[in-house]
Structures are given as structure tokens and as C-alpha cells.
Amino acid sequence: MGTKSPPVVLHWFRKGLRLHDNPALERAVKFAKDNQAVVRPVFILDTELPKSYKIGANRYRFLVESLEDLDQSFRSLGTRLFVIRGKVQDVLENCFKTWNVKLITFENDTEPYSRARDTEFYKLAKKHGIPFEGFWSHTLYEPILLIKTNKGQTPKTYQKFIDVMTKTGQPPKSISTITSIPAHFKDPLLSSSTYDTPTLTELKVNAEELGPHLFKGGETEALQRMDRSLANKHYVENFAKPNTSPNSIKPSTTVLSPYLKFGCLSCRLFYEKLQTFKGTKTKPPVSLLGQLYWREFYYLVGAQTPNFIQMKGNSICKQIPWDDNPEYVQAWKEGRTGYPFIDAIMTQLRTEGWIHHLARHAVACFLTRGDLWQHWEKGQDVFEEYLLDADVYLNAGNWMWLSASAFFHQYYRVYSPIKFGQKTDTSGDYIRKYIPVLAKYPPEYIYEPWKAPQSVQKAAGCIVGRDYPKRIVEHETIVKINLTKMNKAYAKPTSQPSPSKSDSKASLKRTADTMDSDDDYADEVHPANTTSTKLPRNSNSNTSTSKRQMSILDAFKAKH
Known part of the structure; x- marks a missing residue:
């Protein structure tokens, strides 16, 4: 652990728990090839996260399975997933001090907790002189591209968002699956149990709170589920969300949302697959493609709206005096x-x-x-x-x-x-x-x-x-x-x-x-x-440019 060799490129998994369409991981692999470095894929089991987010037993199980699947994929390529427990800043500082890190790559994230975390990470990396590169792949578009297309404004309605997206053009294409990892050196940490994937017992999950195991986590299951859904051409071409059943015994939709949430499935890959259906009879917002656009819309408006996840201080939210019972x-x-x-x-x-x-x-x-x-x-x-x-x-x-x-x-x-x-x-x-x-x-x-x-x-x-x-x-x-x-x-x-x-x-x-x-x-x-x-006039307008609306420009400039 104390040695300064071999050189390491650290790929930090946050979401994006996959090998397909992962530009940040691809960059890490290329850097390792060009610089005779070792790739260490890292997932930080953030001990501070549960203080900010409520995480139930079933979602913990899904996460554990996703990490296990990712670990198995890396092991088939001669490496492994390094799961490290602790506070993010402490974990990264220790890596910077002991691993001879030459570069850190990651997928950008716009959620409030992640933005605060990354602000501190940027400071830490600069303090240690560690170069870092962030990539956009959790959404179809880099948010700032859509904002620039709309002249610095955030589209506040779905239709306006569609217009902006159309003017922006096609999103970047997905990239190939990582199929090899450079092996310039035998990594001495490959056999260490310290970095094993977590168990539900370790996470203190109450087994009694676990329900039926209906949706297995991980990239492998994500791709299989997508393929099963898309194999039914009639279903895809005639899909209309309002016409599906909310109370069918078996799901009447794809149930791909958990895999998109964790990044086990690339939204860009799914988008490209849907584009191949030429006989689609339904259109956004009700079609399958329309569901992806809804995801994109909320991600953009949420990232650009201060206090989006609460009523107080939220400029687009009606201030309603709800009861407290x-x-x-x-x-x-x-x-x-x-x-x-x-x-x-x-x-x-x-x-x-x-x-x-x-x-x-x-x-x-x-x-x-x-x-x-x-x-x-x-x-x-x-x-x-x-x-x-x-x-x-x-x-x-x-x-x-x-x-x-x-x-x-x-x-x-x-x-x-x-x-x-x-x-x-x-x-x-x-x-x-x-x-x-x-x-x-x-x-x-x-x-x-x-x-x-x-x-x-x-x-x-x-x-x-x-x-x-x-x-x-x-x-x-x-x-x-x-x-x-x-x-x-x-x-x-x-x-x-x-x-x-x-x-x-x-x-x-x-x-x-x-x-x-x-x-x-x-x-x-x-x-x-x-x-x-009498209904008031709809307040979902596109407001004028403000410094707050341009916050996304400042928050995600990963310049070293």
C-alpha cells in the first residue's frame, strides 16, 4: 500500500454501473494503455449518504447485486471492482496518498448531494495535484448544451423542452463495451478482501423488510430486460403510457427505470435501440421514447432550479399551505x-x-x-x-x-x-x-x-x-x-x-x-x-436568464 508504483488511473463509479457506453471508464482504459498504468475501478460506499437519502431494503439489495455484477464483469477482464467504505473525502485522500494516482475519471452528476460532494472533491484533487476528468453519460445530453440552445434559459414545459432538444440535434452516440483492461503490472491489491463487495448484513439491512426478489440488479439483467422488451415489436410500436395498466398482476411496462437510475443501462443505448423502430404509431410524450424525454426534462429543470426538491425557495413550485398530520x-x-x-x-x-x-x-x-x-x-x-x-x-x-x-x-x-x-x-x-x-x-x-x-x-x-x-x-x-x-x-x-x-x-x-x-x-x-x-394562467414559463440559471455552467467545469 505504501509503494508509489505502479502508476494508477482511478475510475470512480458513482452511477453508471456498467461497462457499455461508459466514456469515463473508456478514458481511464486509454490513459492506462498510453501511460503504462493500472486501472483501478472504485466504488465508494459512502457512509454519509444515508444521512441525506432514505434507502430501503429492496434498493440496497438492488445496489449490492449491481456491484456484484460489475465486479464479476471486471474479474472476467483480469481485474476487479474495488469497493471502499468511508467518507468520500477521507477515502479519496487516502487513495491519493497511497496509490500513486495519475488520473481520476468519473461520470458527472447533477443531484444536490453529488454537487456538494464534488465541489469538495475538486478542491481535494487540486490540493494533491491529481488531474480529473468528468464525462456526461447519465443523460442523453450534457445539460449545458440544452441551456445554450435555449439562449441561457431553462425550458419549463415538456413541449418547450422537446423544441429545445430538437434544435440541439441528436445526442452523442453510445460507445462500445469495454472488453479489455491493460495488464502492464500485476496489481497487488487484486486478492485483498478489504475491497470486496458489501453484503446486506454489512449494510444492516433487515431481512424482514425484503420483499419478493422480482428485479435483479446489475448490467447483465438490464441488457437482458431491455432486449426482452424490444423483442416485442408490436408492444414497442404501440406503447402508450396512459393505456398501460396501473394494477396488472405483472408489470405492463418495461421496468427499466431502476436500471436507468443506477446507470446499469445506458439511456443513450436505449434511445438508439428505440430509434430503429420505424413503424412506431405513438409519439412523445406517451411513447417509450417520450418516457426517456420526460427523464431528460426533469433532470435538466431539476439541475437548473434551486431548491427543486422542496417547496420553500422553489421558484417553480406553487406555495400551498398543506396540513401536517x-x-x-x-x-x-x-x-x-x-x-x-x-x-x-x-x-x-x-x-x-x-x-x-x-x-x-x-x-x-x-x-x-x-x-x-x-x-x-x-x-x-x-x-x-x-x-x-x-x-x-x-x-x-x-x-x-x-x-x-x-x-x-x-x-x-x-x-x-x-x-x-x-x-x-x-x-x-x-x-x-x-x-x-x-x-x-x-x-x-x-x-x-x-x-x-x-x-x-x-x-x-x-x-x-x-x-x-x-x-x-x-x-x-x-x-x-x-x-x-x-x-x-x-x-x-x-x-x-x-x-x-x-x-x-x-x-x-x-x-x-x-x-x-x-x-x-x-x-x-x-x-x-x-x-x-376560474383557472389561473399557467405559471410554467420560460423566465429570463439569471445568474442562478447559469449555475450549471459553474458547477460542472472540471478544469484542472
Whole structure:
């Protein structure tokens, strides 16, 4: 450990847990070849991260499997993955002092925690005179390219983002998979158990919190899952997100989101694969390609908007006076609301780590403006803990959308916790699977067990209020009360400028295309004869250039 030879190029894995389309790793390999150096692929098990992010058991398992898969891939190339435990700054400083590091490469990351971490890393590397190079590969585009195309402004609507992306041109092409690692020297650390991948026991994961093992982590599984999905040409060419089922027993979508979140799958490779389908009948935003664009949109707006993951200090977020009822939030989190469809979704989320996008819509609306009137940040925290694909900016963006705090402003359109599920699962099979205490309820009562006569409840072996909770609120009443609250919140003056007419029309068209039909919502409440029912002008505008909007320019200049 104390020797200053051989020279080392350190590739720092953060996301991007793959060998395919990894320009930062490719650069490390090239440097090693040109400079007779050893490549050491490193993943830092950051002991500070859990203090900033909630990480549930299922996501820890996914991460461990992804690291194990990556380690096996490197071992097949004659090296290994070096997993090092500790605080990032301490780990890197020790490497710089003991490994004779000549270069460090990594994939750039725009999330708040990562930006703060990297600011300190840049200082440390410069202090030790270690050159470093960051590369963009977690998104289709380098964010600053899109900002420059839009004359320094951040596009605040999906349609405007599509326009900017189109003007920018095609994203960089994916690169080949790394198939060889230079072996100029026999690395003395290859056999050290100090750098082994972590176990769930080491991570103090409670085995009782692990659900069914449905989605194995890692690049190998990511590529196989992508290939299986794309093998169904009819599915790909006719995919429309609103037409997929939120409560099917098996996923009606690709479930590639966890692999994109961890970078086990390259978004650029997936993009290129989708481009090969020439007979696609659906278009963005509802097509598979459109789902990638949504990811790109939220990453860009999130990186450019200070305090994007919270309401306070967030310039694009409506300031709504949400209630603070911990009992409501806990009941929702644990699937004890008394609404079987909502409780089934939350049970699936807690046990399996994944739920359909429209199921996320239903429970998010229920927690916030629809029924419980709780802060969207509370829901964001729960999703952050339980979801395998918990992506910071996507999570925040979607919660703002569903709470009608930003991006979507037709707040009178509310998902029914009863009718929305019935649309795609009239018999209630999804509820029977995840809420087995209701398994013997007949279809006409499975979504509304409180309406079942006592004789039916007894025959089903489940008495409401004893074996299954009573409704936490009466939806048909509370939805009207909450609409009045939304009217008042929207009636307050806002400092956000209004959009252009073209942006407003595009936003409304996007709503019509993707936010489902009126039947999907089932509840659309317009109180008669009230002055507050008039919709305010959409605040999703493209504001003028400011110093804060240009922050991404400053944050990611990795100049040595």
C-alpha cells in the first residue's frame, strides 16, 4: 500500500454501473494503455449518504447485486471492482496518498448531494495535484448544451423542452463495451478482501423488510430486460403510457427505470435501440421514447432550479399551505387508508420496490390535493425510501406535478381512489393479491368494502373496522373541500411570469395527450357559482436568464 508504483488511473463509479457506453471508464482504459498504468475501478460506499437519502431494503439489495455484477464483469477482464467504505473525502485522500494516482475519471452528476460532494472533491484533487476528468453519460445530453440552445434559459414545459432538444440535434452516440483492461503490472491489491463487495448484513439491512426478489440488479439483467422488451415489436410500436395498466398482476411496462437510475443501462443505448423502430404509431410524450424525454426534462429543470426538491425557495413550485398530520401520512405509507386500491398500491411499493407510473399518480393525488391534503414532500420521502428507481429529480418533479404544485395545473381533475382502479381491474384481482384480507370480497364490494352488508363482510371473513380499517376520509366529501383550498391557493398572487400563448397551448395539449381522459380521473369537480373556479394562467414559463440559471455552467467545469 505504501509503494508509489505502479502508476494508477482511478475510475470512480458513482452511477453508471456498467461497462457499455461508459466514456469515463473508456478514458481511464486509454490513459492506462498510453501511460503504462493500472486501472483501478472504485466504488465508494459512502457512509454519509444515508444521512441525506432514505434507502430501503429492496434498493440496497438492488445496489449490492449491481456491484456484484460489475465486479464479476471486471474479474472476467483480469481485474476487479474495488469497493471502499468511508467518507468520500477521507477515502479519496487516502487513495491519493497511497496509490500513486495519475488520473481520476468519473461520470458527472447533477443531484444536490453529488454537487456538494464534488465541489469538495475538486478542491481535494487540486490540493494533491491529481488531474480529473468528468464525462456526461447519465443523460442523453450534457445539460449545458440544452441551456445554450435555449439562449441561457431553462425550458419549463415538456413541449418547450422537446423544441429545445430538437434544435440541439441528436445526442452523442453510445460507445462500445469495454472488453479489455491493460495488464502492464500485476496489481497487488487484486486478492485483498478489504475491497470486496458489501453484503446486506454489512449494510444492516433487515431481512424482514425484503420483499419478493422480482428485479435483479446489475448490467447483465438490464441488457437482458431491455432486449426482452424490444423483442416485442408490436408492444414497442404501440406503447402508450396512459393505456398501460396501473394494477396488472405483472408489470405492463418495461421496468427499466431502476436500471436507468443506477446507470446499469445506458439511456443513450436505449434511445438508439428505440430509434430503429420505424413503424412506431405513438409519439412523445406517451411513447417509450417520450418516457426517456420526460427523464431528460426533469433532470435538466431539476439541475437548473434551486431548491427543486422542496417547496420553500422553489421558484417553480406553487406555495400551498398543506396540513401536517403524521397519522394520515403513516396510514398512507403503511397501506391503512381504508381504500383498498390505494392500500394495495402502497403495499406493493413497500414490499416490491416498484409500482406502475399511473399507480404512483393515484396514491400521490390521494395523499395531497385529492384526499389527505398532506405535503408532497412527505410523499416524496416515502417514495425515496421504497422505490428501486428513486431518482431525485424525477421523484420531486412527479410529486410537484401530481400535487398540482408545478408543471400541471388542472387541479380540479382528481384521481378517484375507487373508479380509477376499477377501470382496468373490475374484479379486483390486484387488491386480492396485495390485501389478502379482502380476498373473499365479491367484485361489487372489493373497492368499497364499507358498503358491503354485514352478512357479506362476515362471509368474507373480514369486518371493516376490525379486520380492515375504516375509511380515513370520505372521498366524495373531502375532495370538494380540498378543491376549495386549491382555489384559494391558486388565487394568491404569484411572482412567476405567465407563459406565452404557444407554451400554454402546448401545455394543455400535453395534458390532453398524457394525463388520461376524464374517465381515467373519474372525479372532475367544478363547484358552481364560485369566483375561485376560474383557472389561473399557467405559471410554467420560460423566465429570463439569471445568474442562478447559469449555475450549471459553474458547477460542472472540471478544469484542472
